[in-house]
Amino acid sequence: MKVDCLVVGAGPAGSVTAGDLARRGVETLVVEKKAEIGPPKRCAEGVSQRSLEALGINPHPHSIARTITGAALYAPSGKQVVMEGQGMEGYVLERKIFEKHLASQAIQAGARYMVKTQVLDMQRVNGAWEAQIRGLEGTETVTADLVIGADGVESKVGRWAGLKSLNRLTDYHSGFQYEMANVSVNESYIHLFFGREVAPLGYVWVFPKAFSANVGLGILEREARMRSHQYLKRFIANHPEMFARASPIEVNGGGIPVNHFTDMVADGVMLVGDAAQLVNPIHGGGIVRAMHSAQMAAEVGASALREGDLSRDRLLSYRRQWDQVYEDKTAQLLKLRFFLEKLEDKDFELLADILDGADIFELTQARLSFFIKKVLKRPSLLGLAKKYLTD
Amino acid sequence: MVVVNHYQCLHCGGCVGLCPVNALTLYELHLEVSEACTECGICVKFCPVGALEGTP
Ligand SMILES: Cc1cc2nc3c(=O)[nH]c(=O)nc-3n(C[C@H](O)[C@H](O)[C@H](O)COP(=O)(O)OP(=O)(O)OC[C@H]3O[C@@H](n4cnc5c(N)ncnc54)[C@H](O)[C@@H]3O)c2cc1C
Numbered sequence: 001m002k003v004d005c006l007v008v009g010a011g012p013a014g015s016v017t018a019g020d021l022a023r024r025g026v027e028t029l030v031v032e033k034k035a036e037i038g039p040p041k042r043c044a045e046g047v048s049q050r051s052l053e054a055l056g057i058n059p060h061p062h063s064i065a066r067t068i069t070g071a072a073l074y075a076p077s078g079k080q081v082v083m084e085g086q087g088m089e090g091y092v093l094e095r096k097i098f099e100k101h102l103a104s105q106a107i108q109a110g111a112r113y114m115v116k117t118q119v120l121d122m123q124r125v126n127g128a129w130e131a132q133i134r135g136l137e138g139t140e141t142v143t144a145d146l147v148i149g150a151d152g153v154e155s156k157v158g159r160w161a162g163l164k165s166l167n168r169l170t171d172y173h174s175g176f177q178y179e180m181a182n183v184s185v186n187e188s189y190i191h192l193f194f195g196r197e198v199a200p201l202g203y204v205w206v207f208p209k210a211f212s213a214n215v216g217l218g219i220l221e222r223e224a225r226m227r228s229h230q231y232l233k234r235f236i237a238n239h240p241e242m243f244a245r246a247s248p249i250e251v252n253g254g255g256i257p258v259n260h261f262t263d264m265v266a267d268g269v270m271l272v273g274d275a276a277q278l279v280n281p282i283h284g285g286g287i288v289r290a291m292h293s294a295q296m297a298a299e300v301g302a303s304a305l306r307e308g309d310l311s312r313d314r315l316l317s318y319r320r321q322w323d324q325v326y327e328d329k330t331a332q333l334l335k336l337r338f339f340l341e342k343l344e345d346k347d348f349e350l351l352a353d354i355l356d357g358a359d360i361f362e363l364t365q366a367r368l369s370f371f372i373k374k375v376l377k378r379p380s381l382l383g384l385a386k387k388y389l390t391d
Numbered sequence: 392m393v394v395v396n397h398y399q400c401l402h403c404g405g406c407v408g409l410c411p412v413n414a415l416t417l418y419e420l421h422l423e424v425s426e427a428c429t430e431c432g433i434c435v436k437f438c439p440v441g442a443l444e445g446t447p
Binding site for chain 2: 033034035040042116118152153154155156159165166167168169172174175176221227228229251252253254255257
């Protein structure tokens with residue numbers, strides 16, 4: 001089989017790339033190894049409304065499990081800071097529907113899909129890529145001028161193309177989650193719990209859905225004394241006020257890359273979404289970045305195909321576009337991540353005292369200078385802040 | 392070679408992206424370890440539920 005573009009993986013990154021390519025008249029084939037697009041989810045399903053709007057992506061009403069108005073953050077003592085108001089509104093999605101909807105939009109635009117079909121390997125042959133795929137019909141070869149690696153944290157496309165796309169354990173959260181029914185929380189908010197004992201170098205989340213909630217956490221192995229599964233079990237046991245009458249209806253795991261250091265392009269190849277580790281290094285959200293990178297890659301890919309130049313040099317304009325929007329911001333957020341990783345439980349309590357919801361929002365937007373000023377009043381944090389947030 | 396406990400594996404694929412020698416592949420709901428495995432132990436440390444065993 002011969003196509004202009006082969007998209008590997010039908011997550012948010014793959015389907016948005018496919019839709020945008022097809023809309024530009026590119027003959028696109030999406031290959032997804034799972035029998036059903038979506039499950040098992042590796043996700044807490046939270047997204048900000050504003051970010052989706054900025055991308056022009058309208059989730060189908062069935063894709064939205066709950067609309068939330070803000071976030072509640074908890075220090076280890078239970079002290080709470082609420083972030084609410086302008087820009088904090090969000091959705092907790094039903095990802096399997098969200099992903100199927102994105103796929104069906106791409107198909108309407110002209111893309112073709114195959115499910116339960118895995119890309120096994122690919123080689124560069126005469127200036128194109130030959131990929132071996134295997135599905136219900138057996139094994140066949142797909143020849144493509146352009147390959148989009150939208151294959152998530154497991155990405156092999158980058159490796160096959162010779163890119164250093166390996167994740168590092170030091171920058172990769174181990175995630176574990178139950179979707180639970182009958183959790184008692186304020187369902188207008190998502191809830192985030194911090195602390196060394198709660199979730200070392202990460203946090204616990206409770207994201208309410210229509211009639212259930214995603215209850216999970218991500219931790220860094222470096223500081224962990226148990227597995228993420230055990231940390232979550234302990235958290236649930238320690239919080240009967242939320243979980244006394246709750247039980248799981250689903251269990252999920254996953255890896256979350258919290259540092260982006262991979263190259264995104266090779267001759268005839270672009271990596272999008274988690275395959276290129278495009279995740280917000282502070283909160284680990286990757287859905288929006290995955291789709292944004294997809295839009296950029298589709299735009300560059302369609303023009304490059306039209307021009308007949310799929311060299312790395314040509315495709316690098318995708319990477320430049322990405323860097324223009326995200327490079328500085330990601331660098332700032334990484335600094336903030338390294339700062340937060342140094343905090344002791346007592347420091348979280350201090351932060352809960354001195355920061356209000358709006359401040360924390362500013363921080364997640366990578367605006368740090370006001371924070372340093374606030375922290376100036378607290379000598380115990382000042383040293384740390386100076387060390388990690390200034391250069 | 393790292394051994395997978397298939398009764399515990401959640402098929403999250405998190406380990407796959409960490410393997411320095413590309414020895415792990417998730418075939419939909421089946422995680423496979425190839426001969427290339429060097430028992431470096433990175434995947435064992437990562438696994439959220441402890442479904443991987445080896446000598447780290
Ligand atoms: C526990 C956890 C909680 C999270 N919570 C949030 C959250 O609340 N909000 C948020 O924004 N982000 C969250 N994330 C991150 C988010 O899930 C990812 O950033 C997002 O899914 C990335 O999308 P993607 O399309 O790049 O990759 P994926 O969604 O992982 O899609 C990759 C697809 O490629 C397929 N594939 C892989 N290899 C092949 C192959 N060889 N052949 C064919 N198909 C293949 C896979 O089956 C999969 O369907 C969370 C992650 C985890 C692990």
